[in-house]
Amino acid sequence: MQHSSNRRSNRVRSEETRDKLIEAARRLFVEKSYAETGTPDIAREAGVTRGALYHHFTDKQALFAAVVEREAGSVAEEIERHTVTSPTASAALIEGGKAYLEAMQAPGRTRLLLLDGPAVLGRSRMDEIDNCHGNRTLREGLKAAMEMKQIRVLPLDALTGLLGAAFDRAALAVDSGADKDAYEAGLAALIVGLSVTR
Structure with a gap:
């Protein structure tokens, strides 16, 4: 015992x-x-x-990877927390975009995930991390919206990558002082533009 x-x-x-x-x-x-x-x-x-x-x-880079992994996990948790009660899959995508920008405002997070991460770990390792966290939530949201016929059916991986890049660009702009509301509106418009009923 x-x-x-x-x-x-x-x-x-x-x-x-x-x-x-x-x-x-x-x-x-x-x-x-x-x-x-x-x-x-x-x-x-x-x-x-x-x-x-x-x-x-094993080294400083391995520790940095653990930091990045934890930060990416925190972002995904915030997205999931803010979208769990969304009335539709397409509404969850819009709420998820807002939650992403909000989560990325944690001090230093944008730099860690979008600037230093790719520079230190390489693009392919960052993609692996992102595909387990932020891009995973986006991919799942897009898939659900397609299955419910709320957005057009498009190649899922390509659409996830393109929208993920837009979200990242918005986070970088907001981190540099741009108007968060304007970028939230732009991201929402991208998602509404995928709607089958527009």
């Missing part, structure tokens, strides 16, 4: 250390940039040894 309890507490401690490292790395990557942040800085910020850092992550 004691042995099982120790194993569980070791696992909890290990998860807590990993969380500390991800949170510390996120703060520093946003504050100083990926290039200007070293693993000693991250270990110090997290209050752990470098050995503990390398126990959990």
